[in-house]
Amino acid sequence: xxxxxxxxxxxxxxxxxxxxxxxxxxxxxxxxxxxxxxxxxxxxxxxxxxxxxxxxxxxxxxxxxxxxxxxxxxxxxxxxxxxxxxxxxxxxxxxxxxxxxxxxxxxxxxxxxxxxxxxxxxxxxxxxxxxxxxxxxxxxxxxxxxxxxxxxxxxxxxxxxxxxxxxxxxxxxxxxxxxxxxxxxxxxxxxxxxxxxxxxxxxxxxxxxxxxxxxxxxx
Numbered sequence: 001x002x003x004x005x006x007x008x009x010x011x012x013x014x015x016x017x018x019x020x021x022x023x024x025x026x027x028x029x030x031x032x033x034x035x036x037x038x039x040x041x042x043x044x045x046x047x048x049x050x051x052x053x054x055x056x057x058x059x060x061x062x063x064x065x066x067x068x069x070x071x072x073x074x075x076x077x078x079x080x081x082x083x084x085x086x087x088x089x090x091x092x093x094x095x096x097x098x099x100x101x102x103x104x105x106x107x108x109x110x111x112x113x114x115x116x117x118x119x120x121x122x123x124x125x126x127x128x129x130x131x132x133x134x135x136x137x138x139x140x141x142x143x144x145x146x147x148x149x150x151x152x153x154x155x156x157x158x159x160x161x162x163x164x165x166x167x168x169x170x171x172x173x174x175x176x177x178x179x180x181x182x183x184x185x186x187x188x189x190x191x192x193x194x195x196x197x198x199x200x201x202x203x204x205x206x207x208x209x210x211x212x213x214x215x216x217x218x219x
Contacts, residue, residue, distance in 0.1 A: 044158035
């Protein structure tokens with residue numbers, strides 16, 4: 001392949017994310033649609049029969065291990081390994097918030113609700129290819145439709161109906177709302193990309209999150 005140097009430098013990052021997201025997405029689909037868990041079709045069920053110290057099923061524990069390892073690595077990779085972009089600070093915050101949610105939800109046995117969010121709804125299959133390839137409907141459908149409809153509804157409303165004194169209610173929901181704002185922030189980059197294409201301001205497909213050459217020279 002005749003890749004430009006800047007594209008060749010991003011190849012390991014993109015390849016790694018594509019591999020992980022494919023495996024993670026596939027495992028999440030398996031848990032949600034090919035097991036007996038009713039979480040996707042009945043979001044409030046994630047809080048049925050919840051109690052402190054409840055056992056974590058092995059398949060869900062595996063999902064936790066995979067996601068926790070990935071986001072722990074991603075914090076280091078975003079700061080020191082990946083190409084620095086305009087949204088890298090937001091990306092770092094996203095990884096920290098996500099890792100915090102994973103760790104605390106496991107510690108307080110909110111695992112089933114967390115699984116439903118981490119394994120499927122927070123990621124669309126075009127995630128590792130963004131932004132131009134993330135123009136696929138999955139970006140909006142998963143992150144800005146299903147995420148609020150199923151995840152936020154279950155955590156903000158249904159959780160109190162099933163467990164009135166559920167621990168760290170405001171803490172978890174505040175972090176989930178922060179993630180929602182980040183999803184909106186990244187969706188605006190897609191809107192910017194589409195606007196530039198339609199207005200003829202972009203001659204080739206480029207990542208609008210990357211700094212222009214002129215900006216790099218100034219810095």
